[in-house]
Amino acid sequence: MLAWASHGPPGARPVLFVAGAATGRSMIFGDDALDRLGIRLITVDRPGLGGSTPDPARTLASTAADLHALVDVVVGSPVPVVANSQGAPFALALAALGGASRLLLVSPADEVAVEPVLGMLDDGMRGVVGQVAADPDGARAFLAGLGADGMESMVLSGADDADRAVYAEPPFLARYRAALAEGFANDGAGYATDTVLAMSPWGLDLSAIPCPVEVWMGERDRGHSPDRGVTLAARLGARHVLVEGAGGALLWTHAEAVLAAAVG
Numbered sequence: 613m614l615a616w617a618s619h620g621p622p623g624a625r626p627v628l629f630v631a632g633a634a635t636g637r638s639m640i641f642g643d644d645a646l647d648r649l650g651i652r653l654i655t656v657d658r659p660g661l662g663g664s665t666p667d668p669a670r671t672l673a674s675t676a677a678d679l680h681a682l683v684d685v686v687v688g689s690p691v692p693v694v695a696n697s698q699g700a701p702f703a704l705a706l707a708a709l710g711g712a713s714r715l716l717l718v719s720p721a722d723e724v725a726v727e728p729v730l731g732m733l734d735d736g737m738r739g740v741v742g743q744v745a746a747d748p749d750g751a752r753a754f755l756a757g758l759g760a761d762g763m764e765s766m767v768l769s770g771a772d773d774a775d776r777a778v779y780a781e782p783p784f785l786a787r788y789r790a791a792l793a794e795g796f797a798n799d800g801a802g803y804a805t806d807t808v809l810a811m812s813p814w815g816l817d818l819s820a821i822p823c824p825v826e827v828w829m830g831e832r833d834r835g836h837s838p839d840r841g842v843t844l845a846a847r848l849g850a851r852h853v854l855v856e857g858a859g860g861a862l863l864w865t866h867a868e869a870v871l872a873a874a875v876g
Contacts, residue, residue, distance in 0.1 A: 614678055615663030616656040616686070620646030626687050627874050628654045630679070630706070632697030632721075633810075634763050634803040636662035636794025638787060641696075642867030649871055654691075656682055658702065660802025662794030672809050672816075676705030683711045690823070692874040696863050697721050697836060698810045705814070707821050715821070716874050718828045718863045722837040722844050725813045732838035744811045755807050756800030760792040763803075771860060772832060778861040818847040825850035826873065828866075830858030 617637040624646070631639040637655040646653055657664040658675055667674065679702065683691050690713040695703030700720030707715045722729050724741050733741065744751045758766070768779055778784060795803050827845040829837065831854055837844060845852035858865055 613663070613665045614656065614659070614682055616654060616682055618686075619643060619653040619655065620651050622652065624650045624652040625875050626652045626654055626691050627871065628656070628679070628683060628687075628691050628693045628712075630693060630695040630699035630703040631655065631791065632699050633807065634661075634760070634795030634800075635788070635791035636797070637791075638662075638794055639791035640787070641694075641863050642871045645868040645871055649868070649875070651871055651875060654682075654686060657794055657797075658802060658806060660798050660805060662797050664802070666798050666801060670805050670809075672701060672705045672814060675702050675809075676709050676711070679703075679706045680709050680711040689713075692716075692876075694718060694863075694870060694874050695720060698806060701810050701814050701816070702806075704816055704818065704821065707823055707825070708816055710822060712823045714823055714874060714876065715825045716828060716870060717825065717841070717844070717850075718870055719830065719833055719836045719860055720827060720841060720844065721810055722841070723814050724811055729838065729843060732843075741811055744808055748808050748812070751808055751811075752801070752804040755804035756796075758796075758803075759800065760789070760796045763792055763796070764789065770835065774832070775859040775861040778864055784864065818844075819849060821848060826853055827851070828853045828855065828862060828870065828873075830854075830860060830862040830865075831856050832859035833862065835860050 636657040660666040692714045693712040694716045698721045827841040829841040
């Protein structure tokens, strides 16, 4: 069973949102612009998150197939897709299957397990990638034990002041906490699998993604990609958009612009 939700006016232009680390279908963006732009935002719990059935054998490819099935049932044709942070590899895998008509990667996680990205990482992050490769089961156990409170603390403490101010706004924080509760359902196993998959080689031919792709990064963003998505965009043959003055919270500070770009 795959749990999903719809936000915005029924019958409006659909956009699929693939949310970031440890967040389920309650995590949305641009909700105040959906009616004005005529967009229906579709969100989903990846397998093992929220109300979706756990899949102990889940892979990047199987997750993409699940998302493709959702698109087929709910929309019936390829759909514009927006992916944030750790949602990026799953959205790219969906696009590789032909499920996306257009793909916007907003503050995307990079493919940290492959060169040249691996060589750009600091020693600490490179060590984490190595630990995941050497002991994926141990990594899953550690990540699952982080819990929703630990994840919230890690994200807020690691953000710069401007991003933290966005994340600490009461409406955002309430939504984020609801999404984290979904993300850490089933004792955090779904989030742990997501992270191990994202930090392992993706096994995707990024040059063969069949739809238009854009990579949006904030000028201040130091956390999602070591070179602010330049290498990722080049590998994809994608348009690279560097937003001046924005940080890791780009998706929420520039939500309307992202939605407008998603629907062309």
